[in-house]
Amino acid sequence: MKRSFIREILEVIGSDTVSFAGGLPDESLFPIEAMQKASQEVLSTPGALQYSITAGIPTLRQKLADYYTGMGLETKSENILITTGAQQALDLISRIYFREGTVVEAPAYLGALNAFSANDCPMYPVPLNDSGLDLHTFEEMFKQTKRAYLMCDFQNPTGICYSDEVRQKLARIAIHHNGIIVEDGAYMELFFEERLAPMSLYAPDHTLHVGSFSKTLAPGLRLGWIRGDEKLLQPILALKERADLHTSALSQHLAERFWESGLFGKHLRKIRSAYKRKCDALADELTSQLSDFCFIKPKGGMFIYGTFPEEIDAKELALACLKNGAVFVPGGEFYPDTCVSSEARFNFSNTTPEEMRRGISIIAQTYKAYMHQKK
């Protein structure tokens, strides 16, 4: 089993390399003081240090249930299963539901592809388009698999936001064929303009909605969740018990306490506007310094995705850039069968404007040299 390009890169890059590779949130935005306060409160009793129940602590599950209900997707705490990051949700779901295969986006979130391939789940990729994906192709494949994994909000890697119309049609397909769509909402709250209703709203009993605190609060806590029909959650719960008993009780209590303090809304507004500024800054650098790279600016999330001229092998270019002190992820990594591609993903959440300028300058110079060498 090969390790992922991104994780391997994360582990070897020096501190002076400008990385557009990972999906790391800006740690200067972490609500450190509030978390210190929360930790003092939470650790004043031993509960957060003791074994807990597999589904997750009831108070946090209730808050998440209320959150969905507030969006119009009626949810009880029994419909929530806390996981060790959204990554564990994908591992568990694929072990239970994707053994016979699943439709995936092309390109798709690398961590999902890696989880599914580790579990030998056959994958059927459907190309993305500006409003989501081709519904006809999707339905033809979904008829067979009855399973799909989609990221409707500011998709990783492309930044695409599925239109409401596409979401409704996908939901109808899921219901019509009596299948299950796993909707990964990891970036749902990182909108720059508006939040669309999750696709799950239109098919509550035929979807599993995966969420994460990694992008909104702190990834180091390893906190995610699955929202779904109790019957669908039951086998996942039994497997989770065998996978790690339960998710860190301390992490759960901290997130719950932070939420309870009333600071979450303000914090979300702060990171949304910070990421919008970062997105604008990276888009400006790319446009001015690397005009051959073609992209559509996203309306949320953490990534700008686009294409170099088609003769470029973006992986070769990424490795050349890495040697010169900057790195991005070549698009080929995001396809089930890693392929040669001229596409590339740039993360904007974890670099300062100065680093962006320097990093894109390195990449632009490397690109010029690479093109020169090719001729």
Added chain:
Amino acid sequence: MKRSFIREILEVIGSDTVSFAGGLPDESLFPIEAMQKASQEVLSTPGALQYSITAGIPTLRQKLADYYTGMGLETKSENILITTGAQQALDLISRIYFREGTVVEAPAYLGALNAFSANDCPMYPVPLNDSGLDLHTFEEMFKQTKRAYLMCDFQNPTGICYSDEVRQKLARIAIHHNGIIVEDGAYMELFFEERLAPMSLYAPDHTLHVGSFSKTLAPGLRLGWIRGDEKLLQPILALKERADLHTSALSQHLAERFWESGLFGKHLRKIRSAYKRKCDALADELTSQLSDFCFIKPKGGMFIYGTFPEEIDAKELALACLKNGAVFVPGGEFYPDTCVSSEARFNFSNTTPEEMRRGISIIAQTYKAYMHQKK
């Protein structure tokens, strides 16, 4: 996939039920003040809240490496992989190494059996005896599987401690047949008299030693680890990345900081002597109130295991006791194919002397009524 008796019991018992069922540490012994202090320090920078590397934070891995080296088992930080509790270690190891089958103890740790069965790993049980297990039977099976899962220290559920001679012979068998023995050391530090050298010491390249902070520090952190040869760890690391990216960075930093503070040794001495007193107290209650229950007092760990007269179905009895306000785990649960058994496991770490008296009294009365009904 059925859920485990213990986890289901844990989730339904009322607060007035005396539970000898779980393996919960005594939370009044948690070093709460030290953990509060550690959390303030750890959360003064954003590192503990950010994404981290899959293998675990280097400082904690180095401490664990030094811990093994101090025991004579030379270990580098590269030989340590941090996991989300020892439970995740067992899930990951079985997904990589046990697909073709493994030798297990009979009876064995329920969480291990559940992980292995969830991953469809065939299990070949070898009966335990007072000094470990029957080496001839073990070798006959190990020849075939080349894999085994053993808990040499204060085994869960039996409390048996493998003799040093048996450990050395097991190590020679592992080397001779070029196989892998997974040694689960979850209870290793909970000795009442002395700590034996881990079996892994005698076969460092043919063993994976699994450890846990759940019994020594706090299970709510969900922190465990695997010690092994780098080549053996590599595929486990790649799978862990796909399973949950990494273990809670906050939990890792807290454990590391607590260890760094120098308080760990004193804390271990405190819990060892507290658990020894609890073991003595439970043994006294069982002897005086439930003299039909036959057991050997363990020299460490968290459990007293023994047998009722052979006509008893301990599961029937456990369910009857549960109705009356006390519960233990029937021994049949600890066998790969859950069986009718007169054996039973009593946890002593998580009840007070008063609760022990009341709980064993309830069980003794239920036992009498049950026996009366049987006649």
